[in-house]
Amino acid sequence: MSDLTVSPASLDGDVVDYFRAKADAYDDVDDQPYWMLSDELLWHVLTTTVLPRLPDGFRFLDAGGGTGRWSHRFATARPDATGLLYDLTPAMSDVARSKAHRHGYADRLTIRNGDLADVADALEGERFDLIFNFHNVLGFVGDPAQVIASLAELLTPGGLLVSFVPSRWHAAFFNLALGQVEEAERCIDGSGRFTDTMPAMHLFTPDQLTALHEAAGLKLDVVTGFPCLIYPGYQETQLHGSTGWLENLLSDRDAFAGIYELERRVLADPAAAGRGNNLFTIATRQGSAS
Template identity: 55%
Template sequence: METTTDTAVRDYFAEKAPAYDDTDLQPYWVLSDRLLAQALREDVIPHLPEDFRFLDAGGGTGRWTSFFAQECPGSTGVLLDLTEEMIAVAREKAAARGFADRVRFQQGDLDHVSEDLAGEQFDLVFSFHNVLGFVSDAERTVADLGRLLRPGGLLVSFLPSVWHATFFNIGLGRLDEARKALSRRGRFTDTMPDMHLFDPQRIEEMHAAAGLRIEVLGGFPNLIYPGYQETQLHGSTENLVDVLDGDGLEQVLEMENQVRNAPGIAGRANNLFVVARSSS
């Protein structure tokens, strides 16, 4: 049975689907995506077989399905998403980029992923940005996704940070939202549903409970943070546009990569990056 929370999340993303990829025009998210792509090339792809099978859990418009399918032409996969509107955009993208024959697109709810994908196994399961924030029970979903992994398979997540959400809301004068974020539950705007927020302790505990061994726990961007405009599909914070214009983007990218693996850096991250391996 669909809950009020399910409906709110579905409606939130269905409405955004047609323009969701316009974030490609926002310099801050260009920086974030380039950092994530580099982390995947260094910390994930080298540890997978050439013909790996992946699950894009909550894949939306297929941004990261497209990355893996194009980066690794021997790969095949499944994109699972809550909304048909997002999936329609992802299908068009796959057809235009020539990998539609290697990816299956399926509507489904991560709260029921064990049922939706019963009997299937993957070498790689990934879930990026706020996806695990919007499930009913993040710990249960991580365990369910872990059970879909083949022995030695990887679960890779990019998760919203407790501490960044608190900092962000304080900066906007939203002190009640900031206080709520410290309880690992919150949001960045009044128009989005509440979501789970994560810190290293919660991440370590939920992966251990799922029988998954964490191999990488970090995050990024660490040295530059989004403003309110970056929570919208259009528009960018003026000073971020100035800083990331032209060669500025490359300079900040270089500095971000310099600190990406520094001990304890996850505490500064906008989003937390996790690579965990199945031992069974």
């Protein structure tokens, strides 16, 4: 597949600048113990509840895919899959492109730049069995409802939209832990930030996600959250470094394995979603293709 670059209709300068500055070192989060735990939990859910539902030779869209951390996982775990990574920031896409060439799946991954606000028009006529957007993607778009509806249009009948988004309740807790009461108040109102160097973003609740997906004509199959029992500190919002007690605890293999199993048990309970650092949803497109 070819790598295509298009000029997005509108760019949010703050978001582009934020991620451009992080692009070269963004994948360094793979070495932080807390995010290693979070990633393994996410991959567990994906391999047990998402991949088994996909057809052979499925096609995926990594919406806001950044450096391709999750495109890489899908492309290497399923050599029959093909995909398209669509992201706002060319500097992040350059890292994803290099990674795809280095690991031998560049012929199966198309990379395009554009604003998710325009994704339905930019990818008109294309269809995907799986669309995923992970971590803060829906937080950084201008209108999450419009983006979810646009992504729903690009699904095949029975296709899955999988989202992993920032939790409003955890964002408020995080700011209170740093003594930032006013920022916690903003988080409770639905928009806030974790550090003063990042743009403000939308923050979500389980009920809100349910309403947004149902309004887009999607059937919610899963609404949960994780990690629920162990939370990141300030250092985990940075690309390098780890909070001391988290690093000490999670660097112990037995402790990591024990916490991982506890988290797996809790994330299986939808009632625990509100405790999650992030919220996780799986939704299905019903009906026939348009």
